[in-house]
Amino acid sequence: MSLKRLALFMLLLFSIPVMAQIAEEIAEPDFIKTITFRSNTNEGELPILKLNERLILEFDALNANEEDFYYVIEHFNYDWTPSRLMKPEFLDGFDNQRIQNYENSFNTYQIYSHYTLQIPNRQTRLKVTGNYMISIYDDYGELMFSRKFMIYQDLAQVGVAVKRSRDVRYIASKQSVDISVSSLNLRFINPDQTVKTVILQNNNLNTAIFNLKPQYTLGNSLVYKYDTESSFWGGNEYLFFENKDVRSANVGVQFIDLKEIYHSYLFTDVIRADNPYTYNPDINGNFLITALDREDVRIEADYTVVHFSLQHPEITDGDIYIYGNYNNYALNDSNKMEWNSSSGLYEKQMVLK
Incomplete structure (x- = not known):
């Protein structure tokens, strides 16, 4: 069985808009490539970072026009519906600012411009935790692409155990995730409604499991031990190749x-x-x-x-x-x-x- 990386997050719910539209990410056009969205790592991934940690977005534009691009940031509830917070409530400064840091490619057959955005910066700092979406627009106001990210604070301790599926039909092909949530500083009042969980496999929101309810409480600990509701397909190892030397054959x-x-x-x-x-x-x-x-x-x-x-x-x-x-x-x-x-x-x- 392939044990893929899993992550779990706990959010406290304060308000839920009724029948609000769930935010969807917009894919980039053909001339934008290699979008790397990360926190303090070298690999691109769904950024999940502490409040005030650095967020880095990088991408290449292959149209050789040295275009201007602008970023806009939105705040969302736990379920990716728009939150009721006004922009000054979650953002210090301004968004809709031009990405000023870009460089042109050097000594490459394919000409491109490489753009880098870091937050916080002189114009923009995020003030609160929650789900966010950053959208990139061109000089004509056309949306190029958007990406989701999450900001958190350490308010609770989360224990995670990954096990083989308890269903004998899938014992060699699925993984079941057990969760426990506890805190010395928070009292979980009506946790079925106020505590929201998200389980991610390989930082992929497309296959995330949302909003499992605690099955029981031990003191001030919430326990989630589901048989099927918290199961993921283990899958196979990803295929891969290397072309770090474009002038010769490499792995794959x-x-x-x-x-x-x-x-x-x-x-x-x-x-x-x-x-x-x-x-x-x-x-x-x-x-x-x-x-x-x-x-x-x-x-x-x-x-x-x-x-x-x-x-x-x-x-x-x-x-x-x-x-x-x-x-x-x-x-x-x-x-x-x-x-x-x-x-x-x-x-x-x-x-x-």
Whole structure:
């Protein structure tokens, strides 16, 4: 069984708008690539950070226009419905400010501009905990993309235990998460309504489990020991490749070809559904930008056209996607593989850093 990384968060509920619309993230256009959203780590991930910790958003624009981009921040309730807080209540200063820090690529075949935004900064500081969305707009007011993040304070102690599923049908394929929540400073009054839980697997909000109710209380501790409601599919190890040297084949890369930019042709993958599980450490769907013989990978790492292929019979009742945090776990045409009847393979080309 593949034990994927899990995280749990506790939020205290103060108000709930009725029939409010749940916020959805907007995917980026084709010319924006390598969105890295993080806190104090080198890897991009759903940022979950303490109040006043640094938030970093980076991305590349491949249109070579040195465009101006602006950021807008919104606050949300635990269920991603708009909160009732006015902007001055959750933000010191101003948003809708231009991202001033950008640099152009250096010594690369693909020309791009690299943008970096850090919060807090001189214009913007967040004042309260909660769920947030940051949206990036161009100079014409058109929304380019948006990303969610969370800010918390240590008000409670959360214990988490990951176990095999208690359902014998899924004992080798699912993971069950037990939770306990306690605090020396808070009294949990009516916790079914005031305490909200979110369990994340691999920092992926698309598969999150929301709003489990405590099953019982021990003193001032809330206990959650569900059989099926807190279960995740364990899944398999993620496939991976390295193209940190775009001029030669690397791990998972069969050969390369230089055209207008470098093309990296990966080895054809095969389906693993009927094979025994094999432990192979990965980074749980994440990505990391590296480049050999480069001092600053932010502007010196090059882009390549990566050629994916999968040996799989053609299917008529579903689609196959290249899935991971590189595009925020989105499923859309930009990462959907296409059936090639000539080669008998599913194939896809993607421009990646």
